[in-house]
């Protein structure tokens with residue numbers, strides 16, 4: 001069975017101590033009431049928080065970075081390498097988030113280099129894709145996302161795909177309170193899974209977790225996660241409050257358990 005994943009993307013929020021306390025509270029709550037073993041919780045705080053947070057993490061939650069360098073090491077002022085992340089015990093890295101593509105001009109080539117760096121240092125990658133509003137309005141979102149995937153995943157091997165999670169995040173739904181409908185999201189997720197079949201194989205398509213991101217919150221998580229090809233969520237705003245983040249994790253668990261009883 002594919003792993004179900006709820007990953008919190010804190011973006012540029014919280015101070016270090018707040019991050020540490022959040023993680024401790026989250027772990028305490030999971031200790032008292034463990035999550036289904038097939039649901040993985042991940043927190044991706046700002047880079048600066050990661051070292052302190054890896055020191056208090058127990059086995060319940062994995063930690064991820066929101067970015068890594070496209071280079072191995074050297075004269076790249078301000079950058080943090082995949083190897084440095086691995087060295088302090090980080091497990092995941094988000095690559096190609098739309099905010100990085102848009103505000104920091106990240107190209108597909110750079111994104112691919114970052115993926116290579118992450119994989120070389122045993123980090124699992126959460127690769128983001130998704131279309132802006134004008135593309136959705138022109139109904140060309142599938143070819144847009146296909147191109148994003150071809151330029152990145154299209155250059156990987158089936159073996160490398162074992163370490164990749166895809167997050168579909170329509171840009172018009174990020175931080176806007178406007179969620180894609182479960183049908184819109186499912187349609188794109190099925191399209192992405194189909195891309196994986198054609199690019200790699202049925203087996204790769206079957207094993208790859210595809211997350212939805214974009215104004216996912218406790219009130220819509222169950223409906224979204226109930227869709228056949230949605231394997232959890234990448235959560236921005238709603239991951240900043242422990243109660244909301246845990247409610248979304250429980251929603252993921254609930255859907256998994258309901259599906260198992262049929």
Ligand code: PGA
Pocket residue numbers: 009169173174175176177213214215216234235236237238
């Ligand atoms: P949001 O952000 O949940 O605040 O819309 C999602 C994301 O950008 O990962």
